[in-house]
Amino acid sequence: MNHNKPYKKLIFDADNTLFDFNRAEATALVNTLNHFELPCPEGMVSHYRQMNVALWAQLDNKEIDIKTLKHKRTAAIFDHIGAAVDEAAFAHQYLDQLSSCDFLLPGVSETLDQLSEHCDMMIITNGLSQVQQPRLKASSIKDHFKHWVISEEFGHAKPQKEIFHHSCELMGWTPNKDILMVGDNYRCDVQGAKASGLSACWFNLFKLNLGQKKTDFTDHDHEIRQFSELLDLTVFS
The missing domain is CATH 1.10.150.240 (Putative phosphatase; domain 2)
Structure with missing residues (x-):
């Protein structure tokens, strides 16, 4: 599915999307x-x-x-x-x-630097508060995000609609297809976002060989295998 204009509203997963979990x-x-x-x-x-x-x-x-x-x-x-x-x-x-392990995946820092000039961004993570809060606060990329929502604190987790809609509300957004969720977990990130009325970009980080399961992976709007490819959907779209 093609999106006819650049995405300016982005939601990111944390682990194995931004951070090398x-x-x-x-x-x-x-x-x-x-x-x-x-x-x-x-x-x-x-x-x-x-x-x-x-x-x-x-x-x-x-x-x-x-x-x-x-x-x-x-x-x-x-x-x-x-x-x-x-x-x-x-x-x-x-x-x-x-x-204390805030290792970033390749291309994340440089790409976010460019995205931040054009996009509003936030994070939704299903991780634990004891891990995510210190790591996000200490990270070199923290200032790029207006909010981050941690499922353990909110009481709902991806793929539940509540956490997506709550996150949009924090950002002052109405849930719609102009908002792009980016994540590696197909069920939680991609299918959760789509069921919540958002667009979804699957970060196929581990280059999954879909094989016979190809029909199970048909819900995403976009697929990237390197983080920097997001620029083609946003800044340079």
Whole structure:
């Protein structure tokens, strides 16, 4: 679907859209294990990532709550390494480590510098407040965004319409197709935005091979694989 004029109103996801969450996650996990002098066996990061993605999917589907997610993933780490410390202390240390990892994805800083001259921008994230607030406030890109909405604080998460409509209200926008949501998560970012009456740009960061599932990925208006490609939809459209 083509949009016949440049987008001037942009909403961004945070993790794996603006921030390199995979790098942050790996760094935080290793640092936390080291902090408690726990082993970090080979393949630990990939094991954790697979487990954590599955738990967040359960949270998105309202099968578990955030307290259960935190407990399950910490317990799974201890089970995998065959050692344990105080669960609450470990979980808190991990989130503190994560909150200090504000690694940006390639092209984000430079692209936002250009977009900020032409566009109004904000962030919606399903992340945790303990992680997102310190990281966003410390980030070099924070001044580009008029607002950021964190699902844990608001009480609704993407893909629910409430969080999109609330975010538009904060910006003084009426939800419509002139507003572009940019994110990597197809269900939460793309389908959530479309169901809320917005346009959606899928940041296909990991270059998914759609294969037989191509029919499941037909809701987005635009697709980018490098962040700088957003300039073609906004500044240079």
